[in-house]
Amino acid sequence: MSGPIVVDSVAALRAQIRDWRQDGQTIAMVPTMGALHDGHISLVRIALEKAERCVVSIFVNPTQFAPTEDLDKYPRQLARDLDRLREAGAHLAFTPSVAEMYPAGFATRISVGGPSSGLETDFRPAFFDGVATVVAKLFLQAAPDFAIFGEKDYQQLCVVRQLCRDLDLLVEIVGAPTVRDSHGLAMSSRNAYLGETEINVARKLNAVLHQTAAKLASGADEASAISEAVGALIQAGFRKVDYVAAREAVTLGPWRRDRDGRLLAAAWLGTTRMIDNLEIPSA
Amino acid sequence: MSGPIVVDSVAALRAQIRDWRQDGQTIAMVPTMGALHDGHISLVRIALEKAERCVVSIFVNPTQFAPTEDLDKYPRQLARDLDRLREAGAHLAFTPSVAEMYPAGFATRISVGGPSSGLETDFRPAFFDGVATVVAKLFLQAAPDFAIFGEKDYQQLCVVRQLCRDLDLLVEIVGAPTVRDSHGLAMSSRNAYLGETEINVARKLNAVLHQTAAKLASGADEASAISEAVGALIQAGFRKVDYVAAREAVTLGPWRRDRDGRLLAAAWLGTTRMIDNLEIPSA
Structure with a gap:
């Protein structure tokens, strides 16, 4: 089984996509920062169900990291990533350099309001500007019919949907479990940053969110349930909790019991920041 | 001679453009705020030289006006505009409502740095964010091969070029004299705001810029030449001068005698703000 075509220039990406388009083929894109795991591979599988060609971008986007964050130590393992993409059947890996994405003199920033307010933005103020700008560029470079984003980064998924709606981008955003x-x-x-003991603590994040979502769905007071969740995470061994929050599922506005909700959390294990989220069933 | 097709929805615009594309036709776009004059018609003529189909958008974009500015009194005259477009041979007029361009919940802003710094931005801080966002939307709605912008709004032309470069928009920007x-x-x-006496004063803006550009090209001290220009404008009857500035022609960075330069000015006649600009030949 041959591996994906690997291109590192926008021009080569466009040339390949143009060829596929001329053959009438549809394109699904999976934007990633590499260090591919089973979560990413599930996105590739969905892409291959949606479209005839799957393009995976691998780009550790510096503009979505704050100076204090883990840009330098973020895991990079291109050869292994390409092996995984070959096994999964992806057709093209787009691996641009920072200079290819942001040439000298680059000066444009896209800010998406709405679902970007609060949550991650309270702790990573420039994060979604970085995400929105690079995602818009990738969509304009590849012009995919579909793009697949994991629900793991739930607020990001909402922000990307808003970006596409607001800028009239003709790409269908598919959220993946x-x-x-x-x-x-x-x-x-x-997760690669975590030792064995920390992994056991990390696993409790999802359990606490499950208990909290169940409480909220069965009528518990919102503030009390959130406060108990924060206590349970600290009790479980998390060093610090950035937030546990119930939100309306689409706009990420205030949660309402009569609409689909989402419970989102971010917490620290040592120097590693973990995020997770779950649906809150509507009453 | 039949008039242009008039559409007011993005869906209808895209349907017509798709039809033209299927016939292999190229598209040139002229974004305007209506109140069309001979300057706009010259852009339509250039569009018709560049491409087989000319799309003119007519949209008074509220996001590029500050609350204190002339959004409400900005001239609107659609029937007359359509007559002029018919005479000029434009094929389509896109006349969206504010709600079509910015539906409820719209929340995205594009900021272009580089050439947007200083000049107009010192006096209209949100102006180029408004321009960049609406121009990006228009380009993503119409997907033209070419877009024609007048050099009259010279800083805007530079900002739009930077926007397209930075966001990988596949449209060739054509600047028109x-x-x-x-x-x-x-x-x-x-100019419709000006009375007869004011028109005579307004005509001196260009004359002063010509004299100043000639002085700069022949070696005059930059600060002295600018200061004399400001004095000459006040002397001529302008109420206030926002700026007269020499800049490098492409980046709008500081002017250098060994590169193409541009002399730009903004000044007030009563309650009307006028802008103009001229090239400064390189030494």
Whole structure:
């Protein structure tokens, strides 16, 4: 089985996509920062169900990291990533350099309001500007019919949907369920930072969210349930909880019991920041 | 001679453009805020030289006006505009409502740095964010091969070029020479605000810029030449001068005598703000 075509320039990406388009083929894109795990591979599978060609971008986007964050130590393992993409049947890996994405003089920033307010933005103020700008560029470079994003980064998924709606981008955003280990831990490239003891603590994040979502769905007071969840996470061994929050599922506005809700959390294990989220069934 | 097709929805615009594309036809776009004058018609003529189909958008974009500015009194005259477009041979007029461009919940803003810094931005801080966002939307709605912008709004032309470069938009930006009356006054929809006496003062803006550009090209001290230009404008009857500035022609960074330069100015006649600009030949 041959591996994916690997291109690192926008021009080569466009040339290949043009060829496929001329053959009438549809394109699905999976934007990633590499360090591919089973979660990413599940996105590739969905892409291959949606379209005839699957393009995976691998780009550790510096503009979505704050100076204090883990840009330098973020895991990079291109050869292994390409092996995984070959096994999964992806057709093209787009691996641009930082200079290819942001040439000298680059000066444009896209800010998406609405679902970007609060949650991650309270702790990573420039994060979604970085995400929105690079995702818009990738969509304009590849012009895919579909793009697949994991629900693991749930707020990001909402922000990307808003971006496409607001800028009239003709790409259908497909949200994909979070892939978890047998203990409920969401797959994440940052799990590589965790030792064995920490993994056991990390697994409790999902369990606490499950208990809290169940409480909320059965009528518990919102503030009390959230406060108990924060206490349970600290009790379980998390060093710090950035937030546990119930939100309306689409706009990420305030949660209402008569609409689909989402319970989102971010918490620290040592120097590693974990995020997870779950649906809150409507009453 | 039949008039242009008039559409007010993005869906209808895309359907017509798709039909033209299927016939292999190329598209040139002229974004306008209506109140069309000979300057706009010159852009339509260039569009018709560049491509087989000319699309003119007519949309008074609220997001590029500050609350204190002339959004409400900005001239609107659609029937007359459509007559002029019919005479000029434009194929389609896109006349969206504000709700079509910015539906409820719209929340995205594009900021272009680089050439947007200083000049207009010092006096209209949100102006180029408004321009960049609406222009990106128009380009993503119509997907033109070419877009024609007048050099009259020179900083805007530079900002739009930067926007397209940074966001990988596949549209070629064509800058068009400013159309002037026989006394050098640049055509502008805002000239409609001026009385007869004011028109005579307004005509001196171009004359002062010509004198100043000639001085700079022949070696005059930059600060002195600019200061004399400001004095000459006030002397001529302008109420206030926002700026007269020499800049490098492409980046709008500081002017250098060994590169193509641009001399730009903004000044007030009563309650009307006028802008104009000229090239400064390189030494």
